[in-house]
Amino acid sequence: MFSLRADDDDATRLGFFSDIRDFFTGHTDALSEFDPEAGTGGEGGGVWVRPRLIGPDAPGALKSALHSAEDSGGDPGNVWIDLHDTAGRTIGSYFAGAATLERWEEEDGGTAVATVSCWLTSLPEAGAYEVWKTWSRRPPTGVNDWVSLPVGRREGWMEVARMYRGGTRKANPRHERYTLDGANIIDLASFYCAIGEAMNGPGGYYGGNLTALDDCLLGGFGPAAPFRLVWEHSDVAMAALGGLPSCLPDSSVLDMIVDCLERRGVTVELA
Known part of the structure; x- marks a missing residue:
């Protein structure tokens, strides 16, 4: 299970979701530490990604927060993508900057898919x-x-x-x-x-x-x-x-x- 958390308020969850796609896409070779020309795959030491958040349990909070920021001409700022164990405890987190909602889809059966654009310092490893x-x-x-x-x-x-x-x-x-x-x-x-x-x-x-x-x-x-x-x-x-x-x-x-x-x-x- 995953969740999206506001950077400036640990208590604010923008939604829980069951899966994430197009996020774990990095393919770093550990040997790159010996290559002075190796980079992170993004300009300025970072990269823009568009992960898809699948099946939020509370889509209203996520949709409202991202749309509200978009309508006001801004963005929700920095967020954390948290990973949880089966008991709901946070076991890891990835920082994502300047998150904006690019697309919101509701599939048959009520499953929501949110495509969010955000900036990462490096791509999470595919493995x-x-x-x-x-x-x-x-x-x-x-x-x-x-x-x-x-x-x-x-x-x-x-x-x-x-x-x-x-x-x-x-x-x-x-x-x-x-x-x-x-x-x-x-x-x-x-x-x-x-x-x-x-x-x-x-x-x-x-x-x-x-x-x-x-x-x-x-x-x-x-x-x-x-x-x-x-x-x-x-x-x-x-x-x-x-x-x-x-x-x-x-x-x-x-x-x-x-x-x-x-x-x-x-x-x-x-x-």
């Missing part, structure tokens, strides 16, 4: 849609659930792991030793999925790029360095990432990951 739906029923309780996602969709798992606000998840306490299961690290997104769970348990987040990983190593998103990291099945990552050039001469992507960890005091043992 995140199914992950949000799954986590809305139950967040992962075991590691490696992300392995079932094909390469190219694991960035969506990273996005949800970073944004998820489930009330039962807690960051791991600090230990002297952690084990990274590297058997499934076949691309860069796989590494971030795996280290997130190694450090913070099933569905855990511990960075989605080198800058974020470095921040996590300082604390605030789980255990802070120094600690010892035993990287099991490291040969899999060596085959997948060891030959990929990074933005530094004579350094592979794998070299930069290990360097980032060791710079913060992590003892990396490649097993």
Whole structure:
């Protein structure tokens, strides 16, 4: 379930709806962090989208708010698209700027479809849609659930792991030793999925790029360095990432990951 919430008033819901279309359309490659020319796909670091909100439970509030702003020559301003679990709790949110109602349709059976134009800083990952739906029923309780996602969709798992606000998840306490299961690290997104769970348990987040990983190593998103990291099945990552050039001469992507960890005091043992 989704809802539209006014940015300036957390209590104001413009409507609840059962589905959203044309919103989760991003296809980011985690390797783009090593491409200085890679962008977000939108001018000025953002992009305009036109999601369709399907089947609002309270279409009157949404229709009235958006039409009222439109009639007055303005727009409803900034809004949040919230995602809810089956109990109705908010588990994640996407910020959307300058929302305007472009089209309102009422289909047979009373189903309403609202097409809203809005501005996003970046496109939500296509792979995140199914992950949000799954986590809305139950967040992962075991590691490696992300392995079932094909390469190219694991960035969506990273996005949800970073944004998820489930009330039962807690960051791991600090230990002297952690084990990274590297058997499934076949691309860069796989590494971030795996280290997130190694450090913070099933569905855990511990960075989605080198800058974020470095921040996590300082604390605030789980255990802070120094600690010892035993990287099991490291040969899999060596085959997948060891030959990929990074933005530094004579350094592979794998070299930069290990360097980032060791710079913060992590003892990396490649097993």
